[in-house]
Amino acid sequence: MSVAEAEKTRERWQTVMSGPAPEHIKMHTRDVCVFYGAKQALFDVDLDIGEREVTALIGPSGCGKSTYLRCLNRMNDTIDICRVTGKIELEGEDIYAPSIDVVELRARVGMVFQKPNPFAKSIFDNVAYGPRIHGLAGSKSDLEDIVVSSLKKAGLYNEVSDRLHEPGTGLSGGQQQRLCIARAIAVNPEVILMDEPCSALDPIATAKVEELIDELRENYSIVIVTHSMQQAARVSQRTAFFHLGILVEVGDTDRMFTNPQDQRTQDYITGRFG
Amino acid sequence: MNTGLLVLAVLVIAIAGFILGRRHSLVTANGDIRNLHSLPGYHGQSVFIFAAAPALLLVCVWLLAQPLVIESRVSSMIEPSDIPSGSTLGLVMADVRRISDGLDVAVAQGALTEAQIDNMRADLTDVRSRLADVGIAVGSNVSQNVFLAAKEFRALNGIGRIAMAIAGLALALAGAAFAYSRITPRYRARNVSEGAIKALMILSSTVAILTTLGIVLSLVFETVHFFRLYPAQNFFFNFTWNPQFRGGSDLGIIPLLWGTLYVSFTALAVAVPIGLLSAIYLAEYASSTVRSVAKPTIELLAGIPTIVYGLFALITVGPMLRDYFAQPLGLGSSSSSVMTAGLVMGIMVIPFISSLSDDVINAVPQAMRDGSLGLGATRSETVKKVILPAALPGIVGAILLAASRAIGETMIVVMGAGAAAKLSVNPFEAMTTITVKIVSQLTGDTEFASPETLVAFALGLSLFVVTLGLNVVALYVVRKYREQYE
Numbered sequence A: 001m002s003v004a005e006a007e008k009t010r011e012r013w014q015t016v017m018s019g020p021a022p023e024h025i026k027m028h029t030r031d032v033c034v035f036y037g038a039k040q041a042l043f044d045v046d047l048d049i050g051e052r053e054v055t056a057l058i059g060p061s062g063c064g065k066s067t068y069l070r071c072l073n074r075m076n077d078t079i080d081i082c083r084v085t086g087k088i089e090l091e092g093e094d095i096y097a098p099s100i101d102v103v104e105l106r107a108r109v110g111m112v113f114q115k116p117n118p119f120a121k122s123i124f125d126n127v128a129y130g131p132r133i134h135g136l137a138g139s140k141s142d143l144e145d146i147v148v149s150s151l152k153k154a155g156l157y158n159e160v161s162d163r164l165h166e167p168g169t170g171l172s173g174g175q176q177q178r179l180c181i182a183r184a185i186a187v188n189p190e191v192i193l194m195d196e197p198c199s200a201l202d203p204i205a206t207a208k209v210e211e212l213i214d215e216l217r218e219n220y221s222i223v224i225v226t227h228s229m230q231q232a233a234r235v236s237q238r239t240a241f242f243h244l245g246i247l248v249e250v251g252d253t254d255r256m257f258t259n260p261q262d263q264r265t266q267d268y269i270t271g272r273f274g
Numbered sequence B: 001m002n003t004g005l006l007v008l009a010v011l012v013i014a015i016a017g018f019i020l021g022r023r024h025s026l027v028t029a030n031g032d033i034r035n036l037h038s039l040p041g042y043h044g045q046s047v048f049i050f051a052a053a054p055a056l057l058l059v060c061v062w063l064l065a066q067p068l069v070i071e072s073r074v075s076s077m078i079e080p081s082d083i084p085s086g087s088t089l090g091l092v093m094a095d096v097r098r099i100s101d102g103l104d105v106a107v108a109q110g111a112l113t114e115a116q117i118d119n120m121r122a123d124l125t126d127v128r129s130r131l132a133d134v135g136i137a138v139g140s141n142v143s144q145n146v147f148l149a150a151k152e153f154r155a156l157n158g159i160g161r162i163a164m165a166i167a168g169l170a171l172a173l174a175g176a177a178f179a180y181s182r183i184t185p186r187y188r189a190r191n192v193s194e195g196a197i198k199a200l201m202i203l204s205s206t207v208a209i210l211t212t213l214g215i216v217l218s219l220v221f222e223t224v225h226f227f228r229l230y231p232a233q234n235f236f237f238n239f240t241w242n243p244q245f246r247g248g249s250d251l252g253i254i255p256l257l258w259g260t261l262y263v264s265f266t267a268l269a270v271a272v273p274i275g276l277l278s279a280i281y282l283a284e285y286a287s288s289t290v291r292s293v294a295k296p297t298i299e300l301l302a303g304i305p306t307i308v309y310g311l312f313a314l315i316t317v318g319p320m321l322r323d324y325f326a327q328p329l330g331l332g333s334s335s336s337s338v339m340t341a342g343l344v345m346g347i348m349v350i351p352f353i354s355s356l357s358d359d360v361i362n363a364v365p366q367a368m369r370d371g372s373l374g375l376g377a378t379r380s381e382t383v384k385k386v387i388l389p390a391a392l393p394g395i396v397g398a399i400l401l402a403a404s405r406a407i408g409e410t411m412i413v414v415m416g417a418g419a420a421a422k423l424s425v426n427p428f429e430a431m432t433t434i435t436v437k438i439v440s441q442l443t444g445d446t447e448f449a450s451p452e453t454l455v456a457f458a459l460g461l462s463l464f465v466v467t468l469g470l471n472v473v474a475l476y477v478v479r480k481y482r483e484q485y486e
């Protein structure tokens, strides 16, 4: 590769910053590359996740949004062939450092998945699962308090208060997803990662979850992957646009959608591809 | 024409029909495949089916019916005076068949001609010695009436065979012609072939079901026979097993049942922890390279013949247990013991448990694992709290399958635990199981109709009921598991 070509490639990888970095940075990532075997899925991603705000990751499918998200709580570790390089910090602490306890990290950075995945246990036991394994409740009534308050925060309590001991798998799709959010909240995380949390839900359930995300922003830092630009516009304060494993542009959601700087962002937002 | 040749001829007709039918369908469609409802191959198949199926069915039915018809015709020729004292009609008829076969052999060897046989009379010729010359032994001297019956038998059989060949070939040709004449572009040959395939499958499953039914019925039949000779309550509640050659035996199932359950339990106590832990390791922890080597290696255990396990028990495990455990602990000095058989059998059933459990653990959706790991659970917490509860019914199914395998095992028991029926709790003592006793009772010298032999069927039926019970439980558990997962 000639010097000129290398320069060009670098330019191509250069992220356009539309707007300032977040005021309070919760997670800080630099030069993140991810490889699945020999195949590289992410190229030098530099992105800051702001505290108590919602960051949306958008981009055509296969561009590496989920891959990036899974780096943030090291869920990629569960994939044998996956290798991550670069620096990822949570509150200034390198989460890939050998001294880090992955299990503890995942309690601090919770995750909600694309498809609702409640355990085949009762609603109560689903929410109590995390507090139990982490020993967060001193007594039985403590545990009950945690479960009830998590369900309330997830906006589910009123709907299930009379059937806490029935299986969580018996709920509707939207309720299941909110149960999974309650389950994640119950371990008191600082960051919540959501990978297309509404893609398996109908519009009404989606609206409820979006409302919930907006409320949760007061207490948690949230990163949400979505393929719906309307959703990103509705719930997020900052948006990051990925394309072919490259973070193309990141900035205030309002500015990204009204005045994108990069041609690729513009094409995607106006629906020319994706 | 013999039957094999006939079947071959029918198949040749059918294949010719296939080829002609395929070609003809294209001709009716003016050579354009798009004008046909069904592809030419289906038209060929339909001709094949109409040629082969009815003809072969006819041959089958004929083969079953012909002996019955001929037998009854011929046996009516035998007078009561033809039956020697102490013999029966059945034995005489057996002679009739043998003489008829003998005549066939004699003709085939050229020792006799058809004309000679026609003129031969039993009261003038020594039929017995002439048949002995061609290597056929007949029980007693042949009376003229029996000889006539044999000749009649032979003639009827010959006519029957020829008639069958003619009927079969005619039916095959007629079927082929019928199907061929039906070929038009709109003829739905595709559906005909679909129907034929369905019929074939139903036939196969019927064979399997009827065989099972037959096995069970024959067991039940002989068991009823046994209980007529030996009281049922003694069989079920007697605490001793002591068969005698001259009658007056104690044939209580309890010591054998105890031995069976004790050995199987020991085997499961070995196999369940080892099998389950290796399944969890393979499914949840092992890298794909380790897994691809380890899984087939463990499954290899299931492919070792049980006699080899038996040798291992007899030569290695038995003496070792005796020298290092039983004797130092003062628990006996027998190298055959429940422990020996149980240990070795346990090793044998490990793959049943590990392989099936591995499958059910793998069937637990990945989303469950992700959910648990995403909440900060460790792998073993995930296994314990999410995966095992979800896979438990399937695992129970695997264990029950291993249990029925262990209960039915014979070779390892004979060589590992011995053949002494005993009621004891000492695992270092020789004991035996139901299966071993079934073998020894059936292979003994006693008369077949004695309770000492027939008890084998009662034992077999009891064993069958036990394993059936286990299978029903397993099926029930597995079904429940399915419900949980939808």
Ligand SMILES: Nc1ncnc2c1ncn2[C@@H]1O[C@H](COP(=O)(O)OP(=O)(O)O)[C@@H](O)[C@H]1O
Residues within 6 Å of the ligand: A036, A041, A059, A060, A061, A062, A063, A064, A065, A066, A067, A068, A079
């Ligand atoms: N487990 C995996 N093994 C191999 N390749 C993967 C795996 N997961 C994702 N990839 C690849 O990484 C790229 C990014 O995938 P992903 O992050 O899932 O995209 P997105 O979530 O944006 O649709 C894709 O090309 C995909 O094929």
Ligand SMILES: [Mg+2]
Residues within 6 Å of the ligand: A065, A066, A067, A195
């Ligand atoms: Mg994705």
